[in-house]
Amino acid sequence: MIFGWDSIRREVLRRIGQREWPPGMLIPTEQDLATEFGVARATVNRALRELALAGVLERKRRAGTRVALLPVRKATLDIPVIRQEVEARGHAHSFRLLTHEAREAPVPVTSRLGLPEGALLLWIETLHLADGQPFAFETRWLNPAILPDPGPDFTQISVNEWLVAHVSYTLGDISFCAARASAREAKVLGVTLGEALFITERSTWAGPAPITLVRLAHGPGYRMQALV
Amino acid sequence: MIFGWDSIRREVLRRIGQREWPPGMLIPTEQDLATEFGVARATVNRALRELALAGVLERKRRAGTRVALLPVRKATLDIPVIRQEVEARGHAHSFRLLTHEAREAPVPVTSRLGLPEGALLLWIETLHLADGQPFAFETRWLNPAILPDPGPDFTQISVNEWLVAHVSYTLGDISFCAARASAREAKVLGVTLGEALFITERSTWAGPAPITLVRLAHGPGYRMQALV
DNA sequence: CGCGCGAATATGTGCAGACATATTAACCCC
DNA sequence: GGGGTTAATATGTCTGCACATATTCGCGCG
DSSP states (O other), X not given: OOOSHHHHHHHHHHXXXXXXXXXXXXXXXXXXHHHHHTSOHHHHHHHHHHHHHTTSEEEETTTEEEEOSSOOEEEEEEEOOHHHHHHHTTOXXXXXXXXXXXXXXXXXXXXXXXXXXXXXXXXXXXXXXETTEEEEEEEEEEOGGGSOXXXXXXXXXXXXXXXXXXXOOOEEEEEEEEEEOOHHHHHHHTOOTTOEEEEEEEEEEETTEEEEEEEEEEOTTOOEEEEO | OOOSHHHHHHHHHHHHHTTSSOTXXXXXXXXXXXXXXXXXXXXXXXXXXHHHHTTSEEEETTTEEEEOSSOOEEEEEEEOOHHHHHHHTTOOEEEEEEEXXXXXXXXXXXXXXXXXXXXXXXXXXXXXXXXXXXXXXXXXXXXXXXXXXXXXXXXXXXHHHHHHHHOOXXXXXXXXXXXXXXXXXXXXXXXXXXXXXXXXXXXXXXXXXXXXXXXXXXXXXXXXXXXX
16 A cells, blocks of 8 residues: 555655566656656655655656666665774674874875875874774874874773764765785784775765874674675 | 756755764755755655655655665666676677586576486587686576577577577675686686686576576776675 | 757646644643 | 643654756757
8 A cells, every 4th residue: 555655755766676677767757656656756756756866767857757777775874983883793892092293294194185295193003992802993194283282092991982972074985995905914913914805995084184094904704794 | 046846956955965964863844845845745745755766865654854874875787788898998898608508507696596316408508708818707597497599509698698699687685705726717717716706696586487597707906896 | 851940748846734643841640 | 640641743754746867769961
């Protein structure tokens, strides 16, 4: 029975799935569907808008709505704070601050963050542990301009959590890749040299001001999951 | 100036970013904001709904809307068809079908797909090339029940594209990890043994019926990107 | 035949009002 | 004071209408 925009969404999805509406087909207009289902056009609009957002439909003004030919599947993945991620797996989270010093950032870093060459940034290395076992090795360039004076005690609160609580970052990008463990990474994470690591790299910005550039190396066994 | 729900969204985001509304704070009701901005409540609702979806706000009926304390950042990543991915990088896509045979699927596969033990599935190995260079090594278990008779010629069209065009999968999951290249993977991809590979694993379903289980191994240099 | 311009049209968004629903706050009774 | 019931309230969604906007179609003109 049709009840609410979500049942319309599901019904449309069903028709697409059963090939009543094959890929590329122009589907009825919002008004027609509204009449068919006995609801207002706004309700149909809501359903179709969600499906377009999910990549199932393609919509254009005047041209109408059609079933996507090559539906670019979109996956949304949550990027939790490491503490939550560890605790969600039923482990106790702890961390060790390995390095915390001002350093002249190399050019790739300054250029990526839009800072002048040779800028002094904080270089911070943190090892995250799950039940005392190495979980992830975090290396970070942090823009000191955003810190209060005196700075927070990063041996007590992890940089990650301090940032989440004190800086509202609004934009950023994230990328993932695989890399072999360097000597240092192998030692810190307690894996063999050359082991395959899952790398997450993020840069975050508060408007135009760069905040931080993080690289997170996860040891073998780590798996990132998302629903499609 | 306030003009459209998106400017309300941005204004709310600005207030959060400037700490006018710090994390955890209860923000004004939709009605109050509607009055303040001089718009209808539905317009404010649209803006706040998007922000809640993005993880910036937390909303509860009767309890109101508050700024998320630990904003779970959500990244959406597009999962394109490999051909598109290769062509988007300015390369020519081609592929070679390496293996295509019926096999008794091992238990982990059948259990993951919800099939009886010892079920006969198609085992398909495909190497994807970008400008003739190995790009990704695809290994796949495919449920033959979904194929027409006679089956499509997978030397002409890649399994991936045939599925996209002929089967509307509705659900699935996707996960990513890093792994070292096995002897076969190293040989096929032309990398050294033990190289770090970026692995994508997907299972897809058409309603209750399992379709396929794919593992995609990308060589070094591959990077998956998403906007936050 | 080609080109440009205006009309037609499907979606995008807006408004005002209404009811549904989850959750909290207040209250009453013991 | 404690516990359970009731009322209040903010969000969730719907309706019906209206206008904005991007495209496309078709017509007329050179």
